[in-house]
Structure formats: structure tokens, C-alpha cells
Amino acid sequence: MRIAMVSDCYLPRLGGIELQVHDLAAQLITAGHQVTVFTTAEGPPAAGDVPVVRLPALAGAPLPSAIERLRDELSSFDVVHSHSSLLSPLAWQAARLARAAIVTLHSLPSASMPWPVAWVDRYVGDVRWTAVSEAVAGVLRRSLPGRSVGVLHNGIEPGPWRQPRRAEHPLTIVSTMRLTRRKRPMALVRTLENIRRLLPSEIPVRAAIIGSGPLAGAVATAVRRRGLTGWVDLPGRLTRYEIQQLYAAADVYLAPAELESFGVAALEARCAGLPVVAMASGGVGEFVRSGVEGYLVDSDVRMAEAAAALLTDTAVLSRIQEHNQHTDPVMTWNKVVTEHLTAYQTARASSIARGERPAQLVGEWLDLESV
Incomplete structure (x- = not known):
């Protein structure tokens, strides 16, 4: 399976999202899948064995040329996995452009400063929402009534x-x-x-x-x-x-x-x-x-x-x-990778069921900006 990981933040900066996106990509590559990370974070063109496409941005916002490159390159992937914090313009744009997309929320919104999840949901369009924990998934479910929200845990090798x-x-x-x-x-x-x-x-x-x-x-x-x-x-x-x-x-x-x-x-x-x-x-x-x-x-x-x-x-x-x-936790990498692959297959099958052919067989992009 060809998988695009999209995250506004990534190595060499260190943090929870940065390390988990890298480790998940590396685990999927080891399992035989083709994975590329797209990010606006500055750094080298690869992180270990994980290929990285670093896109231009200004003050964290992707430039028009970055969006055009996303539009061109995402069409060759079976699924796009966008990793979102509370402010992730690149990840949201990628989900909006993708035919088969999953958005995973890595941050827990504060009750005192509500996160505009309904606005983000309207912007990204028809995607599968997931969260890194039940605590985060609960917030999404309350904010998006009627939407199915799954959990894709972070992983570890104990x-x-x-x-x-x-x-x-x-x-x-x-x-x-x-x-x-x-x-x-x-x-x-x-x-x-x-x-x-x-x-x-x-x-x-x-x-x-x-x-x-x-x-x-x-x-x-x-x-x-x-x-x-x-x-x-x-x-x-x-x-x-x-x-x-x-x-x-x-x-x-x-x-x-x-x-x-x-x-x-x-x-x-x-x-x-x-x-x-x-x-x-x-x-x-x-x-x-x-x-x-x-x-x-x-x-x-x-x-x-x-x-x-x-x-x-x-x-x-x-x-x-x-x-x-x-005692192993339930979040060992072999279990977490299986969870992710199941979610990817479900997202891809849903896009096909909506009448859309797999991305690698499509020559032209749907112009979402005009919808």
C-alpha cells in the first residue's frame, strides 16, 4: 500500500507527534508498505529510512506552491493520513485534497478554549476522524454528533x-x-x-x-x-x-x-x-x-x-x-500497525464505494476548491 503521512511538525524537532509520525512510518515501511512523509518542518530530505517531502511555508502556513505540490503528488497514494494538532494547516489541506483520507487528532482541546472542530470538519470534508486516545475521541464525538470517531493509538516497542x-x-x-x-x-x-x-x-x-x-x-x-x-x-x-x-x-x-x-x-x-x-x-x-x-x-x-x-x-x-x-501495554507496534492498516483499508474502500476510483488510477484531480 502507498501511504502519505502529512504532519505540519516533524523531525528534527522533537515532540510527541514528530516522533510518533516517524516511528509509525518506519514501522509501516518495515511491514512492506511505501510511505512518504509530507511536512512544512525544515530539515533533511529523509529521516532514517523514511522519505520526507519538505514543503515551503511562511510562519507555519503552507505557501501556494506547497499546496500545488500536494495536489500533484497525493494522487499517487492509496490513502492519506493527516496528523493534526490544534493548528495544522498542512494536514487539513492534505485531507481536503485526498480521496481516501484519515485525520488523527493528537491534541486534547481545552474546555476553557474550545477548539473549532466543526469548522475543521467542514473544511476537510468527507474524511474518517480518529484520535490517539479515547479521551480525545470523546471530545470529537461530542463535538461531531453522528460522526464515527475511531481510536488509532500511538505505539511503542517495549x-x-x-x-x-x-x-x-x-x-x-x-x-x-x-x-x-x-x-x-x-x-x-x-x-x-x-x-x-x-x-x-x-x-x-x-x-x-x-x-x-x-x-x-x-x-x-x-x-x-x-x-x-x-x-x-x-x-x-x-x-x-x-x-x-x-x-x-x-x-x-x-x-x-x-x-x-x-x-x-x-x-x-x-x-x-x-x-x-x-x-x-x-x-x-x-x-x-x-x-x-x-x-x-x-x-x-x-x-x-x-x-x-x-x-x-x-x-x-x-x-x-x-x-x-x-507486562506489555496494548499499544505495542505490531497491534498498532494492524489497527492503522485496517483503518487505511476501510478509508480506501469507502472512497471506492462513493464512486471514486483508486487514486493511482486517476489522471486528473477533482477541483475541490470549486465545490
């Missing part, structure tokens, strides 16, 4: 995350994120301070906030002003291998984002054997059950209390670590 545990280390809390307001790193700093306050003073503890982003300076300042520099590390952006090694000497993972659409970093930590303490409002609950893989909480105060309780209860901590280390 093996590389299951490094041998290092027995000799102080109790260690970790969190990995892009340091942006949406991920709430400042709240995490306050939570770490509260955890230290809840733990007996004689118990040594350390923490690491992994990642970079626009709030990196503010986070460093907050750590310094709160007197946490002696035990809270800010190593910046690390490679996957470096994160895997750090997790092997860690004990608990914190996910403070309230609008976490899925939580790839939390899933990686869970596969590494770490109990995950996360906000119940997002998608982490699809692979973390309270008391089994970690705990889901409803406030920063509860997060601090749950983490402190884990760090002082050796039996519970060890039980959850052992379970996570040896």
Missing part, C-alpha cells in the same frame, strides 16, 4: 525500555516533557518541592526533569529560587538511549499535564518498569490503572501525596515496578 534495573541508587523521581506551558513544568517543580516536604528528612531523594523548550529558563530559575538545586537535575534534551539508562536507575515517573492527549513519555516510563503518577483528565488512563501500573490523580496536591506514598512503601513500589517491567 523491549528497548526494559533495561536491567540498577539496584544501588537513591530514590529517584523522573519526568520527561517538552518544557511548554501545556505540559505544566512549573507545576511539576512545585510538586517536587511538596514531595520532598512529605518525605521524612532522612530519606535521600533526587529528581530529574528531562527535556527542553521555551520554559527551560523559567524552570531553571524556579528550581534555583525554591532551593531545589541540590537534588533536582535539569539535564535538558536527551536521546532515547540516554533516557532509557536514566530510567533504569529511577523509581517513579510523574506526568503533570492536565491536557495530555496520550502520553508517549509516560508509556515509555511504564514499559521501563516505573510506576506512573498522572493526571486522570488525559489519555494516560488507557495504559495506567490506579494501583496497578501507577496512580491517576485529580490535582497537584494528590500527585505529590501519591508519589510520596509510593516512595515510602517499598512493597507497593516493588510490586508495581515488577508488573510494569514484565
Whole structure:
């Protein structure tokens, strides 16, 4: 199958969508399919073994020449998979142009700032909507009554995350994120301070906030002003291998984002054997059950209390670590790839049922702009 992946954001910038689009493309290529990524993100013409078409844009908006190239090239693909955040003009345009299209929403809209999903739905036209989690799918279903919304999870290969545990280390809390307001790193700093306050003073503890982003300076300042520099590390952006090694000497993972659409970093930590303490409002609950893989909480105060309780209860901590280390989540790549291929085949069959021939057999594009 010839598959076009379209994402406004992509490698070499690092983030959840960027890495998942790349990894999904690589997995599909390994399975024998032809995949090309289309993006407006700057970078080299390939990322590993994944071919990339980088289109011109101004301030994130694709230029007319980019749209024309999409119009020309998408006709040779069996299906177009557009990966959307809350603002993804290239992905939406590709879905609008495609005959067989799937749009996957990777972000969880905020109730305080409603996302104009009905407008986006009218713009992209007759597409199959999907989401990376049931939490995101629920928002789409409420906003698009009568529309069928499926779930296409992000995927993971658990093996590389299951490094041998290092027995000799102080109790260690970790969190990995892009340091942006949406991920709430400042709240995490306050939570770490509260955890230290809840733990007996004689118990040594350390923490690491992994990642970079626009709030990196503010986070460093907050750590310094709160007197946490002696035990809270800010190593910046690390490679996957470096994160895997750090997790092997860690004990608990914190996910403070309230609008976490899925939580790839939390899933990686869970596969590494770490109990995950996360906000119940997002998608982490699809692979973390309270008391089994970690705990889901409803406030920063509860997060601090749950983490402190884990760090002082050796039996519970060890039980959850052992379970996570040896139990696969449902989002392994072999299952996720199968989910995606089924969705692609359904989208392609639907386009044929509407009277449209497969894209590779069509010589001329329907002029959607005139409809």
C-alpha cells in the first residue's frame, strides 16, 4: 500500500507527534508498505529510512506552491493520513485534497478554549476522524454528533525500555516533557518541592526533569529560587538511549499535564518498569490503572501525596515496578500497525464505494476548491 503521512511538525524537532509520525512510518515501511512523509518542518530530505517531502511555508502556513505540490503528488497514494494538532494547516489541506483520507487528532482541546472542530470538519470534508486516545475521541464525538470517531493509538516497542534495573541508587523521581506551558513544568517543580516536604528528612531523594523548550529558563530559575538545586537535575534534551539508562536507575515517573492527549513519555516510563503518577483528565488512563501500573490523580496536591506514598512503601513500589517491567501495554507496534492498516483499508474502500476510483488510477484531480 502507498501511504502519505502529512504532519505540519516533524523531525528534527522533537515532540510527541514528530516522533510518533516517524516511528509509525518506519514501522509501516518495515511491514512492506511505501510511505512518504509530507511536512512544512525544515530539515533533511529523509529521516532514517523514511522519505520526507519538505514543503515551503511562511510562519507555519503552507505557501501556494506547497499546496500545488500536494495536489500533484497525493494522487499517487492509496490513502492519506493527516496528523493534526490544534493548528495544522498542512494536514487539513492534505485531507481536503485526498480521496481516501484519515485525520488523527493528537491534541486534547481545552474546555476553557474550545477548539473549532466543526469548522475543521467542514473544511476537510468527507474524511474518517480518529484520535490517539479515547479521551480525545470523546471530545470529537461530542463535538461531531453522528460522526464515527475511531481510536488509532500511538505505539511503542517495549523491549528497548526494559533495561536491567540498577539496584544501588537513591530514590529517584523522573519526568520527561517538552518544557511548554501545556505540559505544566512549573507545576511539576512545585510538586517536587511538596514531595520532598512529605518525605521524612532522612530519606535521600533526587529528581530529574528531562527535556527542553521555551520554559527551560523559567524552570531553571524556579528550581534555583525554591532551593531545589541540590537534588533536582535539569539535564535538558536527551536521546532515547540516554533516557532509557536514566530510567533504569529511577523509581517513579510523574506526568503533570492536565491536557495530555496520550502520553508517549509516560508509556515509555511504564514499559521501563516505573510506576506512573498522572493526571486522570488525559489519555494516560488507557495504559495506567490506579494501583496497578501507577496512580491517576485529580490535582497537584494528590500527585505529590501519591508519589510520596509510593516512595515510602517499598512493597507497593516493588510490586508495581515488577508488573510494569514484565507486562506489555496494548499499544505495542505490531497491534498498532494492524489497527492503522485496517483503518487505511476501510478509508480506501469507502472512497471506492462513493464512486471514486483508486487514486493511482486517476489522471486528473477533482477541483475541490470549486465545490
